[in-house]
Amino acid sequence: xxxxxxxxxxxxxxxxxxxxxxxxxxxxxxxxxxxxxxxxxxxxxxxxxxxxxxxxxxxxxxxxxxxxxxxxxxxxxxxxxxxxxxxxxxxxxxxxxxxxxxxxxxxx
Numbered sequence: 105x106x107x108x109x110x111x112x113x114x115x116x117x118x119x120x121x122x123x124x125x126x127x128x129x130x131x132x133x134x135x136x137x138x139x140x141x142x143x144x145x146x147x148x149x150x151x152x153x154x155x156x157x158x159x160x161x162x163x164x165x166x167x168x169x170x171x172x173x174x175x176x177x178x179x180x181x182x183x184x185x186x187x188x189x190x191x192x193x194x195x196x197x198x199x200x201x202x203x204x205x206x207x208x209x210x211x212x
Contacts, residue, residue: 105159114168116160122175124149150177157185161210168207175201187212 122145
């Protein structure tokens with residue numbers, strides 16, 4: 105978020121790296137040509153998602169919102185952030201891997 109400085113947006117859509125370290129280590133050879141940073145999200149895959157949750161509100165307008173893809177980390181997030189009212193969005197390829205939160209949800 106550092107390059108954004110004090111900029112605010114109505115909507116932030118993000119697909120951060122969210123693959124757990126053990127899963128990245130077990131990737132098949134065809135992934136070797138891709139940068140590890142494109143996938144690696146830390147030990148449980150959610151390091152960058154946590155940072156986004158901590159900082160997104162300061163870059164959203166009062167009525168703004170956040171859409172974030174997290175892969176299979178839903179249970180971890182819901183356990184770690186029990187007061188956040190995640191709205192889970194289904195896509196053509198997945199269920200429960202993308203969430204919506206409003207700025208108000210993030211600031212409480």
